Amino acid sequence: MQATVTESRPHTLFSFGTLMDERVQTALFGQAVPSSPAALAGYTTRPLPITDPSVIAASGLDVHLTLECRIGAVVEGAVLHLTDQDLAAADAYEVDDYVRRRVRLSSGESAWAYLDAKPLRSAARIVIVGDSIAYGRCDPHGGWAARLAATHIAANEAGHRVFNLAIPGSTLVDVAEQTPALLAPRLPDTILVAAGINDSALPNAATQSAPDGLAHIADSLASLAATAHDHNARLVVVGPMWLDEARTRDYEGLRFTQARALALRESVRTWCDENHVDYLDMWEPLRGHAELLVDGLHPDPEGHRMLHQHLASLSR
Structure with missing residues (x-):
């Protein structure tokens, strides 16, 4: 009996930080992934200290950025085009301070983004x-x-x-x-x-x-x-x-x-x-x-x- 092959679904992920770095992408996904410029309105960024050694090793940084709501602000970044496996790797890379949620980009496109795990802490x-x-x-x-x-x-x-x-x-x-x-x-x-x-x-x-x-x-x-x-x-x-x-x-x-x-x-x-x-x-x-x-x-x-x-x- 021939095994059923499950096709990977395409995913779009808005990145504004270390995931835009080709070195990080290669470490996580095995290669740089297709991407295109994007913006997210209604947010700004603030620093987030990182203590996970594996995340620090992959990014080379012990302070990352996290999103915070602010009316009138815009965060410039990129949309990464990922497979199921890529998205799972990105989830594993992000520390517990982040959760993956749906956002609406300035273009009107829907995409995933990693937001503050405490939803009211980042709210305005x-x-x-x-x-x-x-x-x-x-x-x-x-x-x-x-x-x-x-x-x-x-x-x-x-x-x-x-x-x-x-x-x-x-x-x-x-x-x-x-x-x-x-x-x-x-x-x-x-x-x-x-x-x-x-x-x-x-x-x-x-x-x-x-x-x-x-x-x-x-x-x-x-x-x-x-x-x-x-x-x-x-x-x-x-x-x-x-x-x-x-x-x-x-x-x-x-x-x-x-x-x-x-x-x-x-x-x-x-x-x-x-x-x-x-x-x-x-x-x-x-x-x-x-x-x-x-x-x-x-x-x-x-x-x-x-x-x-x-x-x-x-x-x-």
């Missing part, structure tokens, strides 16, 4: 879309999102912005449908999506029929990813937090269960992993802390403080 203009928890319900201080806004803007008052567009009661389907029309005047470089728990809800009445919101999670996330790409923004998805099922069995005609919330968590995390999208897990901070949930679902001010503290730890 963040749009938050989501539900009542992202909105900050049950917290007069505005919830974790308001705390994130305060610290983010304080770090760079002139250049940083946070726009919280969360709407209580929203499903991920709602967010995917409503978000495109809201982005243009806000010029986001990062879209933080914190929704989905309402998609996991089931009607209390056994005779009441409703579509299963979990079945549409992947479609909604794909739609949001396309919207983010159109604006050259980075999509960051926040997973569901732990809930106290004992107190959510009759919530405005709905019931929220841990089993459904965990199914949502796994579905979102899997989709993000498969599509190279940033996922921030929020399950653990409040797990077992029923006293920090006002109604079993919405955190109180201390709960929101803990959620923000966890988000901050993922950004440093």
Whole structure:
């Protein structure tokens, strides 16, 4: 029987640093690879110290560059044309401070690029879309999102912005449908999506029929990813937090269960992993802390403080 030969897919990778060096390309790919000049708008660069000896040996440098969002800035570089094997070699070369994500080049072309592994650390203009928890319900201080806004803007008052567009009661389907029309005047470089728990809800009445919101999670996330790409923004998805099922069995005609919330968590995390999208897990901070949930679902001010503290730890 003749073996099936799998053809390598072509990939385009935007490079602005050491991967443009033919010596590095030869060390990684066995030869210099085809490339063409390219530019990435909305970003600048900053130095990143490197400690991995193999990366230092290949590049000859112990400081590389990483991308940072900045409105009006442009990074000049090149698009490298790679095979599957080349792309895997490039992934292995990059240190853990980088992750491969989709970007939209100044030409309108879509390409891979290596971005800061901490998505909020490199952000400047963040749009938050989501539900009542992202909105900050049950917290007069505005919830974790308001705390994130305060610290983010304080770090760079002139250049940083946070726009919280969360709407209580929203499903991920709602967010995917409503978000495109809201982005243009806000010029986001990062879209933080914190929704989905309402998609996991089931009607209390056994005779009441409703579509299963979990079945549409992947479609909604794909739609949001396309919207983010159109604006050259980075999509960051926040997973569901732990809930106290004992107190959510009759919530405005709905019931929220841990089993459904965990199914949502796994579905979102899997989709993000498969599509190279940033996922921030929020399950653990409040797990077992029923006293920090006002109604079993919405955190109180201390709960929101803990959620923000966890988000901050993922950004440093």
